Amino acid sequence: MPNKMLSLLAPCLLIVSVGCGGETTGNNTNTNNSNNTNNTNNTNNTNNNNTNNSGLSCPQAANLTVCDLKLDGGAAQPVLGDPVVLEQVVVTTERFTIIPATEESSALVGFFVQDIETTDELAWRFSGIQVTFREDAIQGQLPAQGDVIRVEGSFRDFGQEGAARQKQLSATFFGDAQSTMAVTAKDITDASSIASGGTLSDDYEGVLLKLSNVTASVVRDVPGSGGSSIFGAFMVEGGLVISGTIYQTPRVTMGEVFTSITGVLRLGTAPFDSGIPLFTPRGEDDVVRANPPQLTTSIKALQDDSDPNHPTLCVSRGMTTGVCPLVEFTDVVVTAVDSYVSRNLRAMWVQDTSITDGRFAGVKVVYAADDTGVPAIGNRITLSGEAVDYYDGRQVQFSSWQITDTTTASVAAVIVPSTDLGRSSGAANPYEGVLVRIENVSVTQTCVEANNGRDFGNFLVTGDVFLGSGFNYDYNGESVSTAMCDMPSVDCSCAGMSRPNDARTQGDTFQSITGIMNFAFDDLRLEPRGNDDIIR
Numbered sequence: 001m002p003n004k005m006l007s008l009l010a011p012c013l014l015i016v017s018v019g020c021g022g023e024t025t026g027n028n029t030n031t032n033n034s035n036n037t038n039n040t041n042n043t044n045n046t047n048n049n050n051t052n053n054s055g056l057s058c059p060q061a062a063n064l065t066v067c068d069l070k071l072d073g074g075a076a077q078p079v080l081g082d083p084v085v086l087e088q089v090v091v092t093t094e095r096f097t098i099i100p101a102t103e104e105s106s107a108l109v110g111f112f113v114q115d116i117e118t119t120d121e122l123a124w125r126f127s128g129i130q131v132t133f134r135e136d137a138i139q140g141q142l143p144a145q146g147d148v149i150r151v152e153g154s155f156r157d158f159g160q161e162g163a164a165r166q167k168q169l170s171a172t173f174f175g176d177a178q179s180t181m182a183v184t185a186k187d188i189t190d191a192s193s194i195a196s197g198g199t200l201s202d203d204y205e206g207v208l209l210k211l212s213n214v215t216a217s218v219v220r221d222v223p224g225s226g227g228s229s230i231f232g233a234f235m236v237e238g239g240l241v242i243s244g245t246i247y248q249t250p251r252v253t254m255g256e257v258f259t260s261i262t263g264v265l266r267l268g269t270a271p272f273d274s275g276i277p278l279f280t281p282r283g284e285d286d287v288v289r290a291n292p293p294q295l296t297t298s299i300k301a302l303q304d305d306s307d308p309n310h311p312t313l314c315v316s317r318g319m320t321t322g323v324c325p326l327v328e329f330t331d332v333v334v335t336a337v338d339s340y341v342s343r344n345l346r347a348m349w350v351q352d353t354s355i356t357d358g359r360f361a362g363v364k365v366v367y368a369a370d371d372t373g374v375p376a377i378g379n380r381i382t383l384s385g386e387a388v389d390y391y392d393g394r395q396v397q398f399s400s401w402q403i404t405d406t407t408t409a410s411v412a413a414v415i416v417p418s419t420d421l422g423r424s425s426g427a428a429n430p431y432e433g434v435l436v437r438i439e440n441v442s443v444t445q446t447c448v449e450a451n452n453g454r455d456f457g458n459f460l461v462t463g464d465v466f467l468g469s470g471f472n473y474d475y476n477g478e479s480v481s482t483a484m485c486d487m488p489s490v491d492c493s494c495a496g497m498s499r500p501n502d503a504r505t506q507g508d509t510f511q512s513i514t515g516i517m518n519f520a521f522d523d524l525r526l527e528p529r530g531n532d533d534i535i536r
Helices: 066-070 299-303 426-431
Strands: 083-091 096-099 108-115 128-134 147-158 166-174 186-188 208-218 234-236 240-242 257-267 277-280 287-289 314-316 326-340 345-351 362-368 380-390 393-405 435-445 459-461 465-467 509-520 523-527
Touching: 066 083, 066 108, 066 128, 066 166, 128 147, 128 257, 299 326, 299 362, 326 393, 326 509, 345 509, 362 509, 393 509
Parallel strands: 128 166, 186 208, 240 277, 314 380, 362 393, 465 523
Antiparallel strands: 083 108, 083 147, 096 108, 108 128, 147 166, 208 234, 208 257, 234 240, 257 277, 257 287, 326 345, 326 380, 345 362, 380 393, 435 459, 435 509, 459 465, 509 523
């Protein structure tokens, strides 16, 4: 063990072994096994990419530095598994969860620290490192970004077999913050130099950096390791991956220009990103867009093209073009939930009840089918997401919400003449997304085929109003599986009328039909939410 390190260790320093490394991004989770014998060994790590550092040495300092840990072959570099102490390092990120807590173990948490005094001599190279700790195995005061602290722990590395491994400090004790300081980032002029294979990617791993005037070149399916893709990431020119692990930038479009992006460069350690340099912003302020998304706080402004605050919408026709405006709606009421969109997506609708005539008061909100905590009809929520023109229908995507009132308030449907809600009626547009009711109507067409020629339960009533099947209700029968419809003996067209228990009959009359106005598959349709919405 080098003498510099020995001089820093307290005689009775207790080193508690904790797991280190591992990441979680979206639904991709890498669970680090603390018993992995490749995680700690008796020789310096030789599986990193630092191969061009001969002749370099860390600046002399009274105490062990991050540079001593990161520069392979340095005179003061400890052996993996050895106890270490870092003095006077500044915390460059807030704490973030690497592996969530389970019934068997507490969460694995991480943050990055950086040398203070030795950065200039090597142009900040080898000055940053990730610190990891288990929540139930750490002592001392948990630090915040900007704190100058002392860290005690052990020198580790983590990574996947055959890939470069990230050097880490597995912490057991944090000293109280000695001071605080503004955390500045090192300017990097060439994104490719810190991307995979870049000449500086190893040197600046763990360091807080800043890129200026970069352009998004890949915005979906960013290639990862082993043929996988990296969830929540995008790529800028030069091949540098911008990670969404700590902060995921809202919808990025191809060719979008960023005035600057600040973040920590870290090495991927999960199976899907192992060995890949990941430029990781820490929050919204780290990402400065040249053409930032507009923020819309009113459903009416979103839905009414003539509203002075109406945003310019991005357009989705399989691929999204333009910058999607952000929305933040407060105190809106849920009027419908759990409408089928696709195997992976569902929809709900929210409405601004302060708009008494209902015009431009509601909007469709798409969410993942496996989302939990979905609000109930009548709940009041705060909603955020992105607004998009999706095949001519307005909707909010990538949504998140907070239920502010769990009571199930009754929302009165707006009574609208059926002639105003017809398929070709221009008067229907203000009611897209709104809970409406039509009265004293009858069936004028028992079946309307979809674009693929199949009967999904849709029909027409007085005023040419299209009755959809986004929710289940008894009147239009039961759905028939695609597999059955593909059988030659089954006719799923309107001529076949093959839906079991179908009651649709020409001339049937209804006292009222209530539902959500939804634009989908080139038709504005009234979607009853269940049997209670159809009164004979």
